[in-house]
Amino acid sequence: KAGVTQTPRYLIKTRGQQVTLSCSPISGHRSVSWYQQTPGQGLQFLFEYFSETQRNKGNFPGRFSGRQFSNSRSEMNVSTLELGDSALYLCASSRDSSSSYNSPLHFGNGTRLTVT
Amino acid sequence: AQSVSQHNHHVILSEAASLELGCNYSYGGTVNLFWYVQYPGQHLQLLLKYFSGDPLVKGIKGFEAEFIKSKFSFNLRKPSVQWSDTAEYFCAVNPLSGNTPLVFGKGTRLSVIA
Numbered sequence: 001k002a003g004v005t006q007t008p009r010y011l012i013k014t015r016g017q018q019v020t021l022s023c024s025p026i027s028g029h030r031s032v033s034w035y036q037q038t039p040g041q042g043l044q045f046l047f048e049y050f051s052e053t054q055r056n057k058g059n060f061p062g063r064f065s066g067r068q069f070s071n072s073r074s075e076m077n078v079s080t081l082e083l084g085d086s087a088l089y090l091c092a093s094s095r096d097s098s099s100s101y102n103s104p105l106h107f108g109n110g111t112r113l114t115v116t
Numbered sequence: 117a118q119s120v121s122q123h124n125h126h127v128i129l130s131e132a133a134s135l136e137l138g139c140n141y142s143y144g145g146t147v148n149l150f151w152y153v154q155y156p157g158q159h160l161q162l163l164l165k166y167f168s169g170d171p172l173v174k175g176i177k178g179f180e181a182e183f184i185k186s187k188f189s190f191n192l193r194k195p196s197v198q199w200s201d202t203a204e205y206f207c208a209v210n211p212l213s214g215n216t217p218l219v220f221g222k223g224t225r226l227s228v229i230a
Binding site: 043056110 | 150158159160162165206215216223
């Protein structure tokens, strides 16, 4: 069974640009969550999608957005990039939605975004 | 807001030493509890989880964790660490009421030296 796949693995962008990250969940998983990982801050929740609907959103500005497609694949978009957006962006999938985590999250390897 | 506290930012141990990593959470209701591990260059993976029942849960690679409800704690333990346990460890809590996502602690970096 293939794991969670995130593309691209690395990205370098300049301030003001926008970026789109992609995540393909494990087959059969309908929930996709996105986290931002930075040294010292750990994992901070961005948002969760379940069956194409945003179920939850973290405390990030509106520049961060996402969507989920009918095949459960998800994309995350960050517009008007800032230096502070440099981080590892992790996608995780699970069978259930966040309101009933009887199945744990399965993480991808992440996309390392560097903003210069 | 719910929070998860991992008190140790970086722990350095010699091989064969015993390990205990602290995790406390602030949510008062029913929770699911997790420990995830991130080995260098690898993705986060589940180490162990607690949903209900026996508060002492065993995970992979000899790790175990004890849920103490009265202390809102879920500490991770291993009797004898190995060099290969060098990794970052994250505690995570999922409050079961409300539409609340999984909340992670800031992580504890474990360095095991020979």
